[in-house]
Amino acid sequence: MGGGADGWDDGSLPFWERENATPPAKPRTPPKDHDGHRDRLRERFASAGPDALADYELLELLLFRFIPRRDTKPIAKALLARFGTLEDVLNAPADLLTEVDGIGDATALDIRVVTAVNQRAFRASLRSREILSSWSAVVDYCHASMAHETREQFRILFLDRRNALIADEVQQVGTVNHTPVYPREVMGRALALSASALVLVHNHPSGDPNPSRADIEMTKTLVGVAEALGIQIHDHLIIGRNGHFSFRAQQLL
Template structure:
């Protein structure tokens, strides 16, 4: 007859058998991040750390890898539309909401990097913010940054949202809003959902019309940025303004 282990040892052994194998993985991943930072983790492992928060009792490594394979990058996963995230088996509404919260935090943090500062001397921070806010939008947005005489940000407003390849822009409305805010300068920003930031003929003509309408009223147009997933175009740098 095989000897039986003491009751307390038997209880511990049973608990270890029932404990999900991924519990130890979660602890090890958190410890590695705490000790070595994000550089020590692969993209899917960073995504796992986010998924741990809303999926507490499941191995989320397969889901993290599936999301990256489906959308292509961490940035595209976190910015994916909720209806597309819902198509991935294992994704729930609360997890999709967590992704939206993360992107909102990122955008607000980046925007605060240049608040109260000369925007023209904070150009890298401005580009980071515009990319985070617009590069992954599935429809065109036309955004205006209204500046004061010290080139500090007065307001950041999305004036229009259009289709996948067109946004209606009304130069008189742009200038009227600038006058309401007592802005003395503008930076125009819009995205190309196709990913290609090259300006169209319509983009160029619209920009020239806004510049010509604003100038007699003492409002300068500093630049027009087109944001795409593959990069950006500055009208000023390209000699189009």
């Protein structure tokens, strides 16, 4: 006779086969439409600007593009609950992002791309400026680039005679609490780029930007070698998650 409740048993099979047969998968019901909420959020952003939105709402706007068929509000809130701040979310490693329900490998990669684009644009803006007159922008850029790294990096900003940025390079990557620095390599690269001045930067994954004794001694060594070559070291910045330490400002340089 006619089909069962699922509409798949048309009576054409013997009863012993019908009893054990697996019904075909039901057509997937399209996810709930969240267009109304998304449109309202977009309109609020367009009319009132980003300051009118909470952090989770800005994150929602971003996730709309990456996860078009899901309600992204709980995902945005879960990301902030897991990592703490919007900055921490955008700088989180991809493998940790995927630990949050709703974030797959593709979405984690998309978030990392957004972070990379932001950092690249930040760096490009520095190239058009005289570094010493844009010092807060330099510090902000270094913080955005390094504060959330899980291993120490030693970075150098190479400057020309006008103190404009020639190159920004990570010279060494170390462990969670140490990065080897080789003065010969630092100065060799500076000479190859015809740099007249340097800004040294490294991060402390622990979050505490205060220098160690080794940091102080290493800086003194680099300053001495640089002076012998006619190269000026403007500053050595140590970047922590919640702040930075300037050797110049603390009169250690």
